[in-house]
């Protein structure tokens with residue numbers, strides 16, 4: 331709990347302010363620029379852990395099963411995410427392949443595993459080793475996961491392909507939509523301020 | 534007006550974890566809590582932002598001129614740029630999607646580059662013009678940046694799915710590489726910019 335005496339600087343305008351106690355689910359905003367200083371998440375880390383575990387399951391499903399298929403004259407061509415990356419790579423488009431791989435597979439996976447690594451031991455009152463360095467990596471990785479943009483990309487491609495052939499939606503199409511929601515929920519619930527507080531308590 | 538900022542009290546907030554530490558002016562240390570380098574402001578913010586912006590503007594040209602997708606069918610080969618892809622959606626698909634792709638792929642990268650130029654120039658001239666509006670502009674730039682990747686994903690999926698020997702095959706064109714570069718470079722530009730510089734210009738007692 332904040333003691334009401336601690337100073338906090340706005341990360342957008344650097345104004346120095348005193349931390350205040352918040353009602354449940356409340357948001358503290360900067361008095362000068364309106365930037366978010368911090369939020370109160372009741373049971374935030376418990377929830378973050380639950381969302382992260384669910385997101386991991388959906389991530390695995392999303393990367394195992396096909397997203398969509400095209401049916402032409404009885405033949406079915408299906409695309410998985412990794413298959414798509416491989417196809418780009420084979421075409422010599424390795425930069426584009428790398429970009430897709432990084433933003434839709436590697437960055438989200440690193441983010442999910444990183445949050446699990448911190449949250450799971452904390453849940454049982456243990457301090458995971460090297461957590462400080464890992465949290466630093468997580469704040470960088472956060473920018474590069476683009477699952478939600480990819481989901482919109484899938485929808486646009488479906489419309490483009492609808493003229494060409496019969497479209498068969500795959501399991502991963504649905505799991506990607508679910509992943510997008512759970513991943514966002516986990517990211518929001520993973521409150522850094524609370525994580526640091528908890529890490530300080532178990533140290 | 535002279536607001537009490539962390540910097541004016543010799544304090545710096547860690548970029549990694551937000552912890553306030555005592556630092557002298559132009560004196561870098563490491564955060565005692567998370568170990569990240571602590572600076573009062575992002576180092577070389579203006580120069581770095583300009584470098585990424587200029588690179589993004591250069592790549593913006595091939596991104597829009599070169600084809601991002603090449604369709605080979607019985608009727609010959611057809612090369613699509615971003616704009617011709619939007620036009621195709623407009624005529625054959627739905628105008629909703631044409632609008633989404635236009636906003637994500639054409640409007641957002643251009644507006645993002647222009648907004649960042651306005652922000653950097655205003656900071657360089659130490660403009661005191663409406664810092665609140667400029668901070669909001671920066672927030673929007675940060676928020677929308679990643680949505681420009683949309684077209685890259687569309688092309689990637691088309692390449693994976695349209696491999697029908699009898700009908701058509703699609704491959705990615707060189708414009709896709711340039712376009713991906715624009716998205717990444719503008720994201721780096723936005724990350725390099727420090728919105729606190731906007732407010733520094735409104736202080737009288739800067740040093």
Ligand SMILES: [Zn+2]
Pocket residue numbers: 340341342343344345360361362363364365
């Ligand atoms: Zn502020």
Ligand SMILES: [Zn+2]
Pocket residue numbers: 547548549550551552564565566567568569
């Ligand atoms: Zn720190």
